[in-house]
Amino acid sequence: MRTAILASGRGSNLQALIEACKTGNLPITIVGVGSDQLGVEALKRAEEAGIPTRVFQVGDYPHRQAQEDDLLIWMRENKVELLLLAGYMRVLGSQFIRQANFPVMNIHPSLLPAFPGLHAQRQALDYGVKVSGCTVHIVDEGLDSGPIVLQEAVPVLSGDTEESLAQRILEVEHRLYPEAVRLMVLGKVKPTGRRVQILQQEGLG
Ligand code: GRF
Numbered sequence: 695m696r697t698a699i700l701a702s703g704r705g706s707n708l709q710a711l712i713e714a715c716k717t718g719n720l721p722i723t724i725v726g727v728g729s730d731q732l733g734v735e736a737l738k739r740a741e742e743a744g745i746p747t748r749v750f751q752v753g754d755y756p757h758r759q760a761q762e763d764d765l766l767i768w769m770r771e772n773k774v775e776l777l778l779l780a781g782y783m784r785v786l787g788s789q790f791i792r793q794a795n796f797p798v799m800n801i802h803p804s805l806l807p808a809f810p811g812l813h814a815q816r817q818a819l820d821y822g823v824k825v826s827g828c829t830v831h832i833v834d835e836g837l838d839s840g841p842i843v844l845q846e847a848v849p850v851l852s853g854d855t856e857e858s859l860a861q862r863i864l865e866v867e868h869r870l871y872p873e874a875v876r877l878m879v880l881g882k883v884k885p886t887g888r889r890v891q892i893l894q895q896e897g898l899g
Contacts, residue, residue: 695879697722698774700765700782701729705736706864707780707801707871712743714872721879725772728765730784752784762790769794778875779833788835798833799878801871803863805829805845810838815860818850826850826859828867830874832885841885843892844874 714720727740779800804814818826834840
């Protein structure tokens with residue numbers, strides 16, 4: 695499946711997806727990595743893996759819609775069948791989502807619907823929850839609000855800082871995102887409204 699990835703920063707989830715492709719665990723072809731930021735680590739990781747990259751800096755466009763229109767043109771040119779957000783720090787607008795004729799997935803570092811938006815790990819610590827985690831979801835027109843594909847819980851420990859909790863969640867993200875994408879491309883993800891059924895492999899019930 696021809697897949698584009700959008701990332702704004704470090705790109706560790708991008709790296710996990712690249713690695714899963716290399717080991718044959720993830721049947722996608724990453725046809726391009728786009729970013730709204732110049733010179734970020736995610737772009738370097740893509741270049742090292744030989745994946746074409748493109749920068750779509752919002753400041754280069756008259757308005758946000760023009761940036762998203764350009765993203766869509768790039769994806770159409772590349773015949774994209776799946777878009778993965780991997781730390782893309784902008785919310786895609788309704789028009790983009792409506793016009794995208796491919797599924798869009800995202801990973802978020804909390805158990806949604808708790809703590810959407812920025813600094814999810816800090817929000818979890820500030821709230822005092824004992825368990826947080828991460829969520830892979832289908833992107834809809836809201837903020838971290840689309841149907842949930844997979845979630846995994848991660849304990850919050852008493853001595854946790856934002857960094858230590860983020861790191862513990864990140865280790866799970868790197869496993870959960872490739873797994874959710876794998877299920878999606880194998881046709882095992884069946885959304886009905888908000889509820890997403892995961893079809894099990896034969897024999898596993
Ligand atoms: C991850 O925590 C992801 O869940 C969130 O943004 C962060 C991106 O990290 N959406 P990285 O760039 O993949 O390292």
